[in-house]
Amino acid sequence: MQPQWYFKRPFIIISCIFLFPLGIILLWLSKNIKLGWKIVFTCIIAFYGMFVIAATLLPATPEMVAQTRHDDSITHAKDSTDEIGKQQALKQKEVDEANAHADALKKEASEKAIDAFVMSQEFLKKRLKAPATAKFPDYDEQAVHYLGDSIYTVVSYVDAENTYSALLRSGYHCSLKYEGENWSLISISLDNE
Numbered sequence: 001m002q003p004q005w006y007f008k009r010p011f012i013i014i015s016c017i018f019l020f021p022l023g024i025i026l027l028w029l030s031k032n033i034k035l036g037w038k039i040v041f042t043c044i045i046a047f048y049g050m051f052v053i054a055a056t057l058l059p060a061t062p063e064m065v066a067q068t069r070h071d072d073s074i075t076h077a078k079d080s081t082d083e084i085g086k087q088q089a090l091k092q093k094e095v096d097e098a099n100a101h102a103d104a105l106k107k108e109a110s111e112k113a114i115d116a117f118v119m120s121q122e123f124l125k126k127r128l129k130a131p132a133t134a135k136f137p138d139y140d141e142q143a144v145h146y147l148g149d150s151i152y153t154v155v156s157y158v159d160a161e162n163t164y165s166a167l168l169r170s171g172y173h174c175s176l177k178y179e180g181e182n183w184s185l186i187s188i189s190l191d192n193e
Helices: 009-018 020-029 035-057 062-125
Strands: 144-148 151-161 167-179 182-190
Touching: 009 020, 020 035, 062 144, 062 151, 062 167, 062 182
Parallel strands: none
Antiparallel strands: 144 151, 151 167, 167 182
């Protein structure tokens, strides 16, 4: 005949560990466990119970108190370090966002600088005697200066024919402003005028 579920070894062992008074009773009432094992399990459970009781009832020694305080101070220091780390991470995020914004503005200014260089050439062609003969250098980022408030200054040169059909190189200085979708000329001057 099968023993009841509460007299099976796995249930008795689990009961001895987690519900030790019940476990001991079931251990001694069980007919499937030999007397030697009953004594061994009872001794183990008794020593375990005494250890738990002793640990909870004995007063703390000065060393234990000092260790607890030390552990608390380490935990507090770790919490403070974590908070500082979070603050530093937040500051770094703000710096990264500011740098990204500055990079976006630089990229936009750089793109506008190329446009300013090209538009200065268009404005200059209107002042030349023979605009069809004008030859400009390739874009040079050092030729364009951003002054702020969407104002750019271009300092470059042009090779173009004069009224006598002689090809001359002339330096020019052009200030222009970007307004919405349009460029407006502020001033332009040729070196040989």
